[in-house]
Amino acid sequence: MKTINKVEIQGFLGQDADVKTFESGRTLINMNIATNESYKDKNDEWIKSTTWHNVAYWKNKKDENLDFLKKGELISVTGKLNTRKYNDKSGNEKYVTEVVAYKIELIGVAV
Numbered sequence: 001m002k003t004i005n006k007v008e009i010q011g012f013l014g015q016d017a018d019v020k021t022f023e024s025g026r027t028l029i030n031m032n033i034a035t036n037e038s039y040k041d042k043n044d045e046w047i048k049s050t051t052w053h054n055v056a057y058w059k060n061k062k063d064e065n066l067d068f069l070k071k072g073e074l075i076s077v078t079g080k081l082n083t084r085k086y087n088d089k090s091g092n093e094k095y096v097t098e099v100v101a102y103k104i105e106l107i108g109v110a111v
Contacts, residue, residue, distance in 0.1 A: 017069035
């Protein structure tokens with residue numbers, strides 16, 4: 001049976017994207033994207049909830065222009081969900097879940 005691991009997020013960048021270029025020439029772009037939702041609580045008052053998503057994107061094309069990845073921009077990301085483990089500076093094992101993007105598009109800025 002075929003399985004699917006696909007994530008689509010449309011949200012706002014919480015800060016400028018962090019760009020790291022390695023000696024191999026590959027470029028990794030890390031960013032945090034906020035998505036929002038609203039709902040009414042038991043007192044019939046609107047509650048706004050924000051979820052932050054860690055996104056990693058390996059830049060594919062040498063000439064790909066991603067200068068739009070600035071704080072506040074509304075972007076669309078398509079990718080897959082990935083959980084990886086690492087050791088922090090103290091040697092403690094940690095886990096992080098992130099979206100590994102394969103497509104990023106600028107939607108615009110909120111009005």
